[in-house]
Amino acid sequence: xxxxxxxxxxxxxxxxxxxxxxxxxxxxxxxxxxxxxxxxxxxxxxxxxxxxxxxxxxxxxxxxxxxxxxxxxxxxxxxxxxxxxxxxxxxxxxxxxxxxxxxxxxxxxxxxxxxxxxxxxxxxxxxxxxxxxxxxxxxxxxxxxxxxxxxxxxxxxxxxxxxxxxxxxxxxxxxxxxxxxxxxxxxxxxxxxxxxxxxxxxxxxxxxxxxxxxxxxxxxxxxxxxxxxxxxxxxxxxxxxxxxxxxxxxxxxxxxxxxxxxxxx
Amino acid sequence: xxxxxxxxxxxxxxxxxxxxxxxxxxxxxxxxxxxxxxxxxxxxxxxxxxxxxxxxxxxxxxxxxxxxxxxxxxxxxxxxxxxxxxxxxxxxxxxxxxxxxxxxxxxxxxxxxxxxxxxxxxxxxxxxxxxxxxxxxxxxxxxxxxxxxxxxxxxxxxxxxxxxxxxxxxxxxxxxxxxxxxxxxxx
Numbered sequence: 001x002x003x004x005x006x007x008x009x010x011x012x013x014x015x016x017x018x019x020x021x022x023x024x025x026x027x028x029x030x031x032x033x034x035x036x037x038x039x040x041x042x043x044x045x046x047x048x049x050x051x052x053x054x055x056x057x058x059x060x061x062x063x064x065x066x067x068x069x070x071x072x073x074x075x076x077x078x079x080x081x082x083x084x085x086x087x088x089x090x091x092x093x094x095x096x097x098x099x100x101x102x103x104x105x106x107x108x109x110x111x112x113x114x115x116x117x118x119x120x121x122x123x124x125x126x127x128x129x130x131x132x133x134x135x136x137x138x139x140x141x142x143x144x145x146x147x148x149x150x151x152x153x154x155x156x157x158x159x160x161x162x163x164x165x166x167x168x169x170x171x172x173x174x175x176x177x178x179x180x181x182x183x184x185x186x187x188x189x190x191x192x193x194x195x196x197x198x199x200x201x202x203x204x205x206x207x208x209x210x211x212x213x214x215x216x217x218x219x220x221x222x223x224x225x226x227x228x229x230x231x232x233x234x235x236x237x238x239x240x241x242x243x244x245x246x247x248x249x250x251x252x253x254x255x256x257x258x259x260x261x262x263x264x265x
Numbered sequence: 266x267x268x269x270x271x272x273x274x275x276x277x278x279x280x281x282x283x284x285x286x287x288x289x290x291x292x293x294x295x296x297x298x299x300x301x302x303x304x305x306x307x308x309x310x311x312x313x314x315x316x317x318x319x320x321x322x323x324x325x326x327x328x329x330x331x332x333x334x335x336x337x338x339x340x341x342x343x344x345x346x347x348x349x350x351x352x353x354x355x356x357x358x359x360x361x362x363x364x365x366x367x368x369x370x371x372x373x374x375x376x377x378x379x380x381x382x383x384x385x386x387x388x389x390x391x392x393x394x395x396x397x398x399x400x401x402x403x404x405x406x407x408x409x410x411x412x413x414x415x416x417x418x419x420x421x422x423x424x425x426x427x428x429x430x431x432x433x434x435x436x437x438x439x440x441x442x443x444x445x446x447x448x449x450x451x452x
Binding site for chain 2: 243
């Protein structure tokens with residue numbers, strides 16, 4: 001076996017680095033001696049511009065959905081929002097029978113796997129709420145359909161005190177992904193039918209979203225905006241567990257959600 | 266290593282006289298190593314791009330303080346790596362680095378059988394995965410020295426530590442990695 005340092009050196013030639021941007025083209029050199037704060041402001045504006053463009057696109061889409069009925073279905077389809085928007089418009093008179101097969105298969109949660117299978121695929125530690133016990137189903141979503149850094153969803157069917165959705169048969173969804181919350185942006189993408197309350201989950205900051213939120217946007221592991229559908233369109237607790245964004249969705253109270261969140265480990 | 270010191274000196278002198286084209290040539294020459302260094306520190310391509318761009322602007326403002334005869338590349342990397350660390354800190358994120366290997370052949374593979382290439386590729390992947398399990402301190406020094414192929418002085422600049430510390434830190438990181446490799450081989 002070759003020397004360890006030799007092997008490490010040989011790795012350098014095979015690493016798949018992200019493409020280097022043309023910084024020279026993007027560089028707008030200040031006049032020498034200008035105030036030193038200018039470049040910092042410009043750097044921030046690059047970031048803000050990315051989010052602003054994404055926010056503008058999201059708001060435009062939402063506005064279009066609300067105003068132009070004929071195109072609503074098509075647009076909802078593009079965003080994988082079909083089910084949730086139909087539900088807010090006109091709930092079916094009686095619950096449709098649950099489909100056979102895995103509970104999460106209709107929700108585009110990714111590929112069904114096991115906890116061990118998902119853990120072997122992602123670079124971060126998947127946390128399971130001890131208060132809910134082992135999940136009934138586990139799904140893994142990889143890029144490009146999932147965010148950079150991957151996404152894992154734990155599906156819980158019937159759980160005591162938390163009613164299961166008549167349409168999905170699911171009580172609780174726990175979704176975990178690498179990234180960080182951009183507060184101003186995600187609040188804009190939630191829609192008008194919700195209330196947002198800042199909460200603390202242990203030492204972490206989070207948000208209790210009550211109502212019927214449909215969409216959640218966050219910065220993925222590469223810092224790019226990623227739009228994700230809130231599948232149950234019901235009360236949701238979102239918090240940042242030191243780089244892992246955890247979402248807990250279900251028809252539950254804030255205290256129930258916080259109890260689940262603090263039992264994650 | 267990239268660049269030639271004599272050319273750098275000339276470009277620096279011209280840039281110090283206000284020749285922005287000379288500085289743009291410096292940026293073009295070092296943007297790849299600058300971006301990758303920032304990427305190793307932040308683990309995010311978007312943050313690395315912002316950090317490298319911001320760093321180049323800051324370096325341009327600081328050209329008057331560049332010491333004549335000094336090496337340009339470590340000086341630039343120090344500024345850009347510092348910017349990258351600040352971004353990681355202000356974002357409140359933990360350091361993480363997900364490096365992947367390119368698929369297919371690499372130089373030297375052509376003479377080997379497909380089976381040998383596949384085994385070598387698998388070994389490289391396992392080694393990279395083991396590096397990613399090390400502590401942040403160990404990962405950064407190994408990535409800087411071997412994956413970015415920075416010199417000792419440049420690694421010290423990028424990590425913001427004395428060159429002597431680079432040597433001791435690297436030695437300890439390699440020892441820990443070797444232990445893990447041996448444990449995996451005997452498992």
